[in-house]
Amino acid sequence: MAKSLVGRRAENELAADNYQPAPYGGPGTREPDLYPDDVMGARKEDDHQPQQRTAKSRVDEWMEVDFKFGGSRIKRKAVALVLLGAPALAPLFLMLPALLTLNSNTFAVSVDDTLGTGAEICLFLCLLVTPVATLTRQHWFIPLRRWYGIMMACCAIGDATAAGITDDFAGGVFGRLAGHVFELMGFIMVMLVIPLLITSNPWAQRKLGRYWKRLQRLTYAIWALLAAHLILLEGFGFQSGANGSGFAGDGDPIFHQRLYQYSACSLFLLTLRLPPVKRWIVARQKEGRGWLVYMTVVPLFALFLLGFAFIVNEEIFKGIGSFTEHPSAE
Amino acid sequence: MSEAHAGGGQEPTTAGRVILTASCSLAALLLIAGLIYAMGIGGRHQAALAAAGCEPNLSPSGRQCTTAQMLASHYMAIMTPARQQLNADEAAYTANERGNLVAAQAALTAEVTAEQAFGRSLAGITFPPAVAPTAKALAQANRARAKLTAEQAGSASLAHLRSFNHRVRVAGAAVQTEMKLIRKALDSPSPAA
Numbered sequence: 001m002a003k004s005l006v007g008r009r010a011e012n013e014l015a016a017d018n019y020q021p022a023p024y025g026g027p028g029t030r031e032p033d034l035y036p037d038d039v040m041g042a043r044k045e046d047d048h049q050p051q052q053r054t055a056k057s058r059v060d061e062w063m064e065v066d067f068k069f070g071g072s073r074i075k076r077k078a079v080a081l082v083l084l085g086a087p088a089l090a091p092l093f094l095m096l097p098a099l100l101t102l103n104s105n106t107f108a109v110s111v112d113d114t115l116g117t118g119a120e121i122c123l124f125l126c127l128l129v130t131p132v133a134t135l136t137r138q139h140w141f142i143p144l145r146r147w148y149g150i151m152m153a154c155c156a157i158g159d160a161t162a163a164g165i166t167d168d169f170a171g172g173v174f175g176r177l178a179g180h181v182f183e184l185m186g187f188i189m190v191m192l193v194i195p196l197l198i199t200s201n202p203w204a205q206r207k208l209g210r211y212w213k214r215l216q217r218l219t220y221a222i223w224a225l226l227a228a229h230l231i232l233l234e235g236f237g238f239q240s241g242a243n244g245s246g247f248a249g250d251g252d253p254i255f256h257q258r259l260y261q262y263s264a265c266s267l268f269l270l271t272l273r274l275p276p277v278k279r280w281i282v283a284r285q286k287e288g289r290g291w292l293v294y295m296t297v298v299p300l301f302a303l304f305l306l307g308f309a310f311i312v313n314e315e316i317f318k319g320i321g322s323f324t325e326h327p328s329a330e
Numbered sequence: 331m332s333e334a335h336a337g338g339g340q341e342p343t344t345a346g347r348v349i350l351t352a353s354c355s356l357a358a359l360l361l362i363a364g365l366i367y368a369m370g371i372g373g374r375h376q377a378a379l380a381a382a383g384c385e386p387n388l389s390p391s392g393r394q395c396t397t398a399q400m401l402a403s404h405y406m407a408i409m410t411p412a413r414q415q416l417n418a419d420e421a422a423y424t425a426n427e428r429g430n431l432v433a434a435q436a437a438l439t440a441e442v443t444a445e446q447a448f449g450r451s452l453a454g455i456t457f458p459p460a461v462a463p464t465a466k467a468l469a470q471a472n473r474a475r476a477k478l479t480a481e482q483a484g485s486a487s488l489a490h491l492r493s494f495n496h497r498v499r500v501a502g503a504a505v506q507t508e509m510k511l512i513r514k515a516l517d518s519p520s521p522a523a
Contacts, residue, residue: 105451108411166411252371255364264360271353280346296350299357306364326454327407 056139063140077140085144088125088151091118092158094319103325107166110327113318115159116186120226121311122152124265127223128304131272134281135293146200149219153197160190182232189225192218223266230259255310264307268300402516404455409509412448419444427495431488438483438491445476461515468508475501 056064063077094114098106126148133139160177167176169183178184196218198204205212238253238260254260271277284293321327422437449472457465478501482494 103447104415105408105411105447109407252368252374254367267353267357271350274346274349276343276346277350278346280343280350283343283346296354299354299361303357303361306361324454326451
């Protein structure tokens with residue numbers, strides 16, 4: 001009985017968890033996001049105060065202001081979103097020369113690093129939006145979640161397609177896509193990302209109704225499968241070779257271990273999604289002690305940045321190799 | 331009874347505080363460990379390079395220097411797929427050289443593309459002085475073979491096409507010889523293909 005009450009309450013909370021600030025189209029409109037803004041049925045920070053749902057932070061208001069550019073007026077938010085969203089195109093852009101010249105060598109050697117790492121970056125950026133919104137109480141950047149999700153899907157599908165064509169594993173296309181267990185994990189991730197991509201539009205959101213959000217929670221399955229993919233790919237160690245990050249000529253193999261990078265990023269992203277933690281943060285913010293929240297999460301965020309910086313480093317290093325069609329096999 | 335109910339509506343934040351404290355402590359410990367580890371990067375870098383046989387002043391990847399292992403790995407990464415592609419194209423040519431002019435020409439054209447792509451990739455590697463002459467000879471042999479294969483692909487008849495076979499085989503053997511020399515110089519294993 002108690003369980004059913006809890007379940008009903010969770011459902012109610014889920015139903016109420018459709019906050020979209022007015023700036024994105026006014027009351028009654030909903031900005032479709034590819035990924036859910038919450039996990040495990042957590043309450044939004046303002047569940048107890050519905051009147052605050054349309055409240056905007058000062059930054060949100062500032063972002064709504066137009067400025068004149070050429071002959072038209074543009075919102076500051078639009079410019080900021082474009083600037084923040086543009087880097088997500090980088091992985092696909094870096095593979096463009098190899099695609100245009102049909103350079104199978106570059107695809108065979110570095111597409112998994114360039115597009116695979118790119119997909120990981122986009123996934124983390126997508127998952128970063130909600131914790132940052134929780135911490136800052138700003139919502140102007142929420143549309144980025146959808147954008148990063150779409151780019152993550154494009155990179156993942158591109159990676160799988162190229163791997164299916166150019167990898168040299170035995171067993172035909174299926175062998176190249178799922179011939180090893182780590183590949184199978186990647187293949188399942190790509191299969192899961194396809195329905196997310198297809199339903200990342202307002203029409204699908206309307207049609208699916210309450211099931212849409214549940215469907216979008218597949219993102220968390222992808223997040224977990226990525227861990228399995230990396231464990232199977234690199235193991236838990238950091239030695240050169242099969243159980244680690246390979247030869248790290250710069251002397252810091254630990255920082256280049258992808259599983260460690262993933263863990264460093266995920267600790268922040270997961271912790272700030274946990275309902276009790278969100279409640280604590282909201283409570284401190286209501287008390288006017290936002291500074292305490294920031295001070296508390298500094299180590300978590302610093303660890304996230306450390307892991308993320310090395311993922312980006314990997315993307316730049318491998319991506320430039322792909323772009324110049326001199327791929328690195330490291 | 332939960333804290334929320336016991337507190338009569340008070341925010342149930344204890345669990346959140348505990349989780350956050352534990353996570354942040356873990357993160358802080360990892361950061362400190364990372365900082366300590368990072369302080370030794372310079373020494374480990376030098377040791378790793380010395381152990382792997384650093385080739386000074388070679389920096390195709392923007393690094394301080396390139397090790398023989400990195401160089402061999404880079405070379406194998408371009409050579410192996412190129413060789414696989416060429417084997418496939420050669421097999422397609424052999425299958426069609428006596429009966430299908432168009433298919434044989436297509437196979438040869440694909441061969442030329444693969445040879446040229448290999449040449450471009452090879453030019454992107456900076457070899458150490460000891461290996462550079464061999465690499466240059468390989469590039470020249472590869473160019474010569476690509477030129478000959480292109481001429482062969484332009485043949486108007488199957489008989490004319492086959493008349494190139496011997497010369498192409500000789501040119502291919504020259505490429506193979508240079509490849510073996512480079513592999514030996516880089517001390518990389520021979521590919522199974």
